[in-house]
Amino acid sequence: MKTNSQNNQPTFNKVRDFVKSIPRGKVCTYGQVASHLGLKSPRIVGWALRGNQDKNIPCHRVVQKEGTLSPSFSLGGREEQKKRLLIDDTPFLSEFTVDLSKALYQIKKNPQT
């Protein structure tokens, strides 16, 4: 159970918190998230989201390095993910590819420092 198990599991928490911090109309790649969070492999990011897929988390804003949507997105699949991205006003290059040139959320390590 989970009785709330939102237990702050390290990996989980970091990924969730970061994904929730992604602004609307922007997207992030697994590799970037992993790198920024200090994770060792982009798989960890995907794994974390898949295990939680909490609707409080804009997981649809996380895409592959090329901007392509994940082939196994839960909650409805690619179509649902694409639809959510369109709602977020995210520019698309093709049916399942986001325009990273415009929508890529560039991570800042020390915003304002």
Add this chain to the structure above:
DNA sequence: ACGTTGACTCCTA
């Protein structure tokens, strides 16, 4: 501890 799985990424052909 081991083996499998997985929302990744990179390579070659």
Add this chain to the structure above:
DNA sequence: CTAGGAGCCAACG
């Protein structure tokens, strides 16, 4: 574009 292989690391049985 597809197909196959390798590297990567955390969670689960």
